Amino acid sequence: MTEAEGADWVPAGVDRATPSVARIYDYLLGGAHNLAADRAVARRLTDIQPEVALVARRNRAFLRRAVRFMLDAGIRQFLDLGSGIPTTGNVHEVAQAVDPAARVVYVDYESVAVAHSRLLLADNPHAATVQADITRPADVLNSGPVRTLLDLTQPVGLLAVAVGHYLPPEADVPRVFATYRDALAPGSQFALTHLTNDFAVLADPRVAETMRSTQDHIFPRPRAEVLALFQGFELVEPGLTTSGNWNPERLTAAVLPQDDGLYAGLGVRHRDARFETPAR
Template sequence: MPDQSDWTPDHIDIELPSAARIYDWLLGGGHNFAVDRAVAKKVLEVQPNGLRIARSNRAFLDRAVRYLVSQGITQFLDLGSGIPTAGNVHEVAQRANPECRVVYVDYDPVAVAHSRLMLGDNDRAAVVDADICEPRKVFRAPETRRLLDLDRPVALLTVAVFHFVADQRRPKEVLAEYVARLPAGRYVALSHLTADQMPTEMSGVVTAMQDSRDPMYFRSYAEILDMFTGLELVPPGLVDAPSWHREVGDDDDQKGIYAGVARKN
């Protein structure tokens, strides 16, 4: 792992927990601080399946990217991409097709710093330092303009990110603005935490995260399905993450996060 000075910007508040770094710890990464690990452990106290939920989400991302490449997609815009750990989008996509281009978007300084370190020698992937709720800034960023040809199909990845966007920030409208700026043949992959099946445990997760930089806002199946308005869900539709294109030998049945991929015709 790089020296901490390489991935810890001088201005970062290491006493304020970050969702990106908490998720990094849950996935077995090493780019997190004691305060992040403390919150992660609180999450696991109230939601013992937290590790499985995180990993089922990561597995969905892997399957979704491979599916999208199989559909001819070679451009990806990954919102709220977090800290790079094993199985990053550019690794999965470029393994399937070396021509794939990936733009990551995050506002966590550690996520951005480490992404830049990791992508320094990859001319087909870059990171944009931006709030995902500012689509204009994302599309105007030099990295986006350099790597993505918006006259060709692009896959928008919104994996485990909109449950960090409060209702007053209009997550459905934000997503719709991104979709409106992308060409025909676009795809959207989305996953979102829910309290539908485990309301008590997931309420505890919300409480554990409330004093972090990134409080959480879980939504119901109907609310998440509504975010796909105007898009055509590909089979099997919006389902529990492990059920989306389940692969042979995969017996994971973990609940707690819905996932789906949709196309705009």
């Protein structure tokens, strides 16, 4: 690494010595917005589990399938929690290819992810980025972009893809997601992937240990805890499965669950659900 690495794209204040999952994930997906410290962690993870990059790609493919599923159901507005550094097949690209007026709000707390989302969306009147910690739903739901771009009286596609496992138990993760759920109109949909140790692929304790050297520690959760995050939503077929196997158009499993480290599911907010638009 040269001292100037990233000088033209790393926002001021970013601690270059502390890796972030946004930049590690960017590297695993073949992106260019990562630093030496991030790449070192990505390589360590790959040494422990060579499937890591494949798990990342499968997760990203799930995201695109989930957005298309929501579009097919008529959803035209999306709230993407823990959206990451823009890469191919971003939510607004998938959505606006179907309907140029589809609206998307991205949320991330990582400065590189936010800066690059903002750059990418500079000329896009229907999409914006909020820098916020998703464990503070009020900050997200009351943010300018959510207020101006999303109509919470109409169905929203809520995405929490590969982010829940960065939220520590003390954040009360079920409460966090229940707060978002309660702000969603009936007919809204919720797509989530979540790291688990239920399958062998990422269960190696060295994975969590390696992530402790980053600013994003991981908290894999068992099936019952992940399923509980869908309370108030009705899971569509194939139910809670793994990211490589979630495909309503092809219900036969394509990937052995033990090779898949992430649970994945998509739920529909009950038609008769009560909901509260956040206080404004």
